[in-house]
Amino acid sequence: MGNEKEEFDSDLKTIAKSSVIVFIGIILSKVFSYFYTVIIARYFGPADYGLFTLASIITTWFVIISTLGLNNGLIRYISIFRAQNKKSKIHLIFRDSIKKVIISSLISFALLLLLSKFISFRFFNEPNLVSYLNFFAVIIPLTVVLEALLTLVLAYEQAGWYTFIHNFLIGALKVFLIGSFIFIGLGAYSIFLSYILSVLVALIFTIFLLKTKFSYVLKRVPKKTSKDKKLLGEIFQYSWPLLFFGVAWQLFHWTDSFVIGYFMSATEVGIYNAAEPLAFLLTATTATFMQLFFPIINKQNSKKNYNVVNELAKQVGKWIFMVNLPISIILIFFPKVFLGIFFGSEYLSAATPLRFLALGSLVFSLFSVSDKLITMKGKSKIILIDIIIVSIFNLVTDVTLVKFYGINGAALATMFSLVLLSVIFAVQSKRELLALPLRKKMVNLFFASIAPTLILYFLINKQLGVLFNLISLVSFFALYFLMVFLLKGFDRNDMLILRSALRKLKLRK
Known part of the structure; x- marks a missing residue:
């Protein structure tokens, strides 16, 4: 029982810490994505922005299908074998899954190249979409392999590295590269090259990360036994x-x-x-x-x-x-x-x-x-x-x-x-x-929200402008969490996380 409590506390701290990192990563990702799309929309105009949007959506569908659903399967089974300390099993399923998604993504790459004219003319009546689809087809194998490699990072609970690569590195590179390519006068090629190169650099970085932290997964896999084949079939079925x-x-x-x-x-x-x-x-x-x-x-x-x-x-x-x-x-x-x-x-x-x-x-x-x-x-x-x-x-x-x-x-x-x-x-x-x-404490959270809501309703109805409304919203959140504290909405686990965070802040000071 004591061991379970220690594991629970440790895992809870890991989830809480990772949630902060992931939240920051999501915000940065949204900011980079916004700037990237604004640059395309403003510099190239509505027509090219529309073509970029269509190409992105079509490519995303090919990427989703090319993963074969194996990313979720890998996270589940790697986590299980990691708990059992079976590195050989992790090595086997990881290498096999990478091979499968490489093959499926190359097939998707070839299919999109072959179908680019058909999709552009028959479905959208947009001849200029052909070049976008042809260039974006390159992104399919790069993205699919990158996502598969990152499942290992995620399964080992390395949220910092995952967020850095997935949310920060790719987004920052896109914005930097498209700005640089526009500056040197590459025109519409700026869109293609910035997108492709950002994913390529992230893929290369991830491979080096795996070589450093998880080198055992990059070694050759011994000949598969009948049990190995059964396991791989089970993962695919899942x-x-x-x-x-x-x-x-x-x-x-x-x-x-x-x-x-x-x-x-x-x-x-x-x-x-x-x-x-x-x-x-x-x-x-x-x-x-x-x-x-x-x-x-x-x-x-x-x-x-x-x-x-x-x-x-x-x-x-x-x-x-x-x-x-x-x-x-x-x-x-x-x-x-x-x-x-x-x-x-x-x-x-x-x-x-x-x-x-x-x-x-x-x-x-x-x-x-x-x-x-x-x-x-x-x-x-x-x-x-x-x-x-x-x-x-x-x-x-x-x-x-x-x-x-x-x-x-x-x-x-x-x-x-x-x-x-x-x-x-x-x-x-x-x-x-x-x-x-x-949890029963959720009832406390509900009651804690009543007073802040009534006060906010009174303030918003004053109609004193956008700035006043924003200040009122910030005050609402502050009062809500104060009421959560006063009405004992925080439990032992919440206080454990807060104390841990405060200790780390004191150590840094």
């Missing part, structure tokens, strides 16, 4: 449903826009898509905690430390709720403030959709923990079936509600779908592991 889960999840997100565009107009699609990214900000919080949560729970599950897994799920669920509750309150009660700041007054009609989407996203962000618990148990096919069922439900409700309620109906359909998927995940994780990402 991974392929996750590939289609990723595809289905993308389609789930696009359903609203497609249905609105079919029954209404492009204007309504644009207005609706002002609400959607704001609501899905709540999923960014989930991402900050999930990056190391998944490899850690796989490691503990393989050791049969089921109580540790259960407690980690509850604590991470509480952290997600603690951060997302005040954000969702702002989006639900004051949607026009955010829409006005980020998009302007012409998008204020997206206020009601934003309310519905924020509520659905809050519920789903919490029970994403249950999704990872089910995946940890190897039930990847169940996850695939879940998203297919909910995607069909989402499509049917979208079509039904958009006809009567427009964009409000689309948001309502997505909210129902997200809540339904959350309930399914919760029931399945409870059945499989007797675990739910819920």
